[in-house]
Amino acid sequence: MLVHICCSVDSHFFLQKLQRDYPDEKLTGFFYDPNIHPYSEYQLRFLDVQRSCKMLGIDLLEGEYDFEAWMIAVRGLENEPEKGARCEVCFDKRFDVSAKKALELGETKVTTTLLVSPLKSQEQLKRSGDIFYEKYGVEFIAVDYRAGGGTQDQSRVTKEEQLYRQDYCGCVFGLTMQRDQQERLMDEMFSPISNQTLPASIEERLQMYRFRMELEDKNTEYKIIKEKFLNYRQFSFKLISGKSEIIPAYALTYSTLTRKKAQGRVEFESKNIHYFNREEIRFVTLEFFNSTCGFEYKTINELIFNQPNLNDELKFRNTLTYTNYDLSPIIVVDDIPQTKLTIILDAKTYEDVREKLIII
Structure with missing residues (x-):
């Protein structure tokens, strides 16, 4: 089964459940997320997914970061709300590429960790998945791991495994609306021409999470905490x-x-x-x-x-x-x-x- 992966917070818990419920399936992760912006955020999420898949013993493939093609696909939908038409087009593009990757690998089943995200519509995802089943003959496995306290279990796993917990979906349009609603500065979009690492920037987090990988390779114990400043x-x-x-x-x-x-x-x-x-x-x-x-x-x-x-x-x-x-x-x-x-x-x-x- 090919598993489209969006981030470690969703994928780690989701993959654990799939391993339990589909013990005879060889799971292959596919990180294809050209919607994630800026690129440093994409790198950070992929880094944490690599760590997660290594812990779970799951092979991981990386798709193309074709951000410009994604921008063209959602043109005209920039002001759509979360779970709106832009998200549906975004799912369709990622499902299309994932289904083709599944065919390329000889897989007959595909699913996505987006199903476990409380920010996404499962019905919207199922509609997109069913369309591609009819088109490509690749079965979409629409599991619901949110129900029965699943979301709470997911939060527990995220904390226990010290996964990178991003605070926005990924795309620049969703981020813009979210920061406007919060009346917060969209400092994720700041990157000095000198490449100076700014405090609480994505680049600072990326450096820290790379360092944590080095510590884990040396079996050095650590904790990730938060501080106000x-x-x-x-x-x-x-x-x-x-x-x-x-x-x-x-x-x-x-x-x-x-x-x-x-x-x-x-x-x-x-x-x-x-x-x-x-x-x-x-x-x-x-x-x-x-x-x-x-x-x-x-x-x-x-x-x-x-x-x-x-x-x-x-x-x-x-x-x-x-x-x-x-x-x-x-x-x-x-x-x-x-x-x-x-x-x-x-x-x-x-x-x-x-x-x-x-x-x-």
């Missing part, structure tokens, strides 16, 4: 001279402005820190930044496109402010401007939760 995202930043010229500049992480704009001049200097006369803004030279942190940046543009590790930025901020709670803009420039300046900084701090791995 103050997160930060910077949308845009510009430093403009009185002559309306853009001055190359870099605003450190956790730099914020109340009204997103400030005008004034650098007023005085103390211990290589140059103080602006508005909004608690501070300027430092790239030379001072390099010497304090041990960096060798030659230009501000190099700094912008190759940002340091976030922890190194925070250490530098702490040396200037002597506190972990400072949100003042700290701006790095080649030379301290001696003219009137306009600072435009759009950034947001917000309460957030992230996962943390603890070695026991």
